[in-house]
Amino acid sequence: MATDTKKIVLITGGNTGLGYQVIKSLLKSQGTSYEILMGSRSVDKGDQAVAKLQQEVPHSSSSVSVVQADISSDSSIDEVVDLIKTKYGRLDVLVNNAGAGFDRAIQDSTLSIRAAFNQTWDTNVSGTQVLTTLAMPLLFASSDPRLLFITSGTSSLTETESTEPPAIARINAPPQAGWPKPPHGNPIAAYRSAKTGLNMLFRDWCRVLGNDHVKLWAVSPGFLATGLSGVGAEAMKKMGAQDPEVGGEFVRDVVEGKYDGKVGRIIRKAMVQPY
Structure with a gap:
């Protein structure tokens, strides 16, 4: 199928975790064909992920290729946007999936508190804002532009x-009295605060685009057994985490219009997430 008849989709952080599962779900789609751009900081790791996807989904009307995309780097973002502009002239779907948490680095003393918080916010919020802003002309060139921000169930105030x-009770439970506090089994203070910041960023984009044709959502994919926390997928499953494939299918459903009645909201699969 010719590229101009496919939906052009950019998914940041697409070579692993939720991003990988979103791409896999889109490749399996029966109703729409996509030209999927897998944003990956490492081209080699992206190529490995594409090879794996081609084995898992050998037959698809959609295609996937790697673009080097480090959203902590303005030059990398510029290059991605220029590539899409030159090659396709538009972007139909932007999935702001790339994210990171550095809380465990504080606990392990491999990063200072300031450095860990700054890196967490830079990746989850600042980089997302830069990419979204620079990609906006490409989204405006689409007849049905869709903009997704991947948030977290831990971000709700x-x-x-x-x-x-x-899972929520575990992260909200207060530790024993006294100082210093014992190490938390899954430290997420920087990560969850950054995702709360991302929610506000999303709401401001709702304001900015309120009179335009861009549809946008913040998607809270659920408690998934990805590598984001640094504790390992199997340990997360023991804590109740679902297979990341569930989140991938949910994001695909948003892309394909099943949640168009909830534009401008922070959504979980079965409900609107409270602020």
Whole structure:
């Protein structure tokens, strides 16, 4: 199928975790064909991921290729945007998936508190803002542009007081009295605060694009057994995490219009996530 009849999709952080599963789900789609650009900081790791996808989904009307995309680098972002502009002239879907957490580096003393927080915010918020801003003309060139921000279930301010479900209760439980506090099993203070910041960034884009034709969502994919936390997929599954494939299918459904009735909201698969 010719490229100009396919949906052009850029997924940052696409070579692993949730991003990989989103691409896999799009490749499996029966209704729409996509030209998928897998954003990866390492081209080699991206190429390895593409080879694996081609084995897992050998027959697809869609295609996937790697673009070097480090959203902590302005020059890398410039190059990605220029490539898409030159080759395709538009972008139909931007999935701001690239994210990182450096809380464990604080706990391990491999990064200072300031450095870990700055890197977390730079990756999850600042880099996302730079890419989204520079990609906006390409989205405006699409007849049906879609803009997704991948957030987290841990980012809800309302739910910081929640004791349900167990995964939320575990991260909200106060430690024993006294100082210093014992090491947290899954430290996420920098990560969850950055994702809360991303939610506000998303809401401001809702304001900025309120009179335009761009559809946008913040997608909270659920508690998934990815490598993001640094504790390993199997350990996360024991804590109740789902297979990342579930999140990939959810994001695909947003891309394909199944959540068009919830444009401008922070959404989970079965509900709107409270602020």
